Amino acid sequence: MQTESLKKYFKKITPITESDLNTICDLFKPKKIAKGDLILRQGTVCKFEGFVLEGCFRVFSIDKSGNEKNLYIAVKDWWLMDIDSFMNGIPSQLNIEALEDSLILEISKSDKDFLFEKLTVMEKIFRIMSQKSIVAWQRRLIRNHCLTAKERYQHLIDTYPTIVDKLNNRQIAKYLGISHEFLSKIKK
């Protein structure tokens, strides 16, 4: 089953019955995305929440000078969405682009809201996921303040070697918040 890794993912978060697991995962629909496709464009409303099964995406924003910044890179077992846009139905400030041919599981807002109403375990799962996410964002912010570009690059390699392998220098630079020329100089 395509939902197998999603089920595994949920089971790691909290104990859950097989029945609940099926109810939840049945509403996630598989979707193939071709390399280069934008599945979310800033200014539009994010109508889906995606779980990556295969492939690689970048979630990025474009500032007023036209520079792209990668907020995060999503590979297997990562989530894709603009939370603010999805939750509140407002225009997104983020873009999501497939960096490879990819496969995701997608759920619509109405289906997700339905699950929140029907299954109490849904709230627990997403509460715990969200709290873990906050920790990660806080740590990343601290790293951005305390570490030099070189140290941040080293940390990235140490922490996510498999992600780094999938990215070219320009995407890595956009993630680290530096120019790709400077990244090239760092690597020596």
Add this chain to the structure above:
Amino acid sequence: MQTESLKKYFKKITPITESDLNTICDLFKPKKIAKGDLILRQGTVCKFEGFVLEGCFRVFSIDKSGNEKNLYIAVKDWWLMDIDSFMNGIPSQLNIEALEDSLILEISKSDKDFLFEKLTVMEKIFRIMSQKSIVAWQRRLIRNHCLTAKERYQHLIDTYPTIVDKLNNRQIAKYLGISHEFLSKIKK
């Protein structure tokens, strides 16, 4: 009642019965903190979650060079804790210091876990709170990448004028991630 603003806070997040509200808020205990007190020290386990009623705190970490970075400033209606340490019982990497004589509402881990088991609405409240928090952290990270120190300072003044009023230049600089000398130069 001292829990009045906490109740108001929860009601804004999601509809909730008065009974549930009382069950939850009864387990939050008021606590006075004197200016300068450290209510959490890095290396120790965070055993509480705090909601600020009055006063002002800074949540900060100290890097290997001994530099302090303010992760955030908490005033009325903000939360105090190291989520990772509190959730998982591991040593904290954060410090929390009162910048003024303050008053908070505190709940212990066991009382909070009790509420999660007893009231399903608890999960919803903290799930929504956490998701809002993620949005804020993501935006802050983007600002740190895209904006200059001057622009970040201007954004801080525009967004949280009342917080800026409570802080001296050194604490503001530690929040913005710049030196206090440079902040002084920016302000002209």
Add this chain to the structure above:
DNA sequence: CGCGACGTTGATTTGCCTCAACGATTGTGG
């Protein structure tokens, strides 16, 4: 009064950016 914390200012240094050039790699249409 005297001390320590704070704010300011200047001189110097450094981390990183911008711009430009060039070779290497990849992708694509004929």
Add this chain to the structure above:
DNA sequence: CCACAATCGTTGAGGCAAATCAACGTCGCG
């Protein structure tokens, strides 16, 4: 399968944002 364009990685020169270090005046407080 090749030719060509487009994208990418590297390198260098020059510039700017911000850090560092040091000095000095101010203020609040014991």
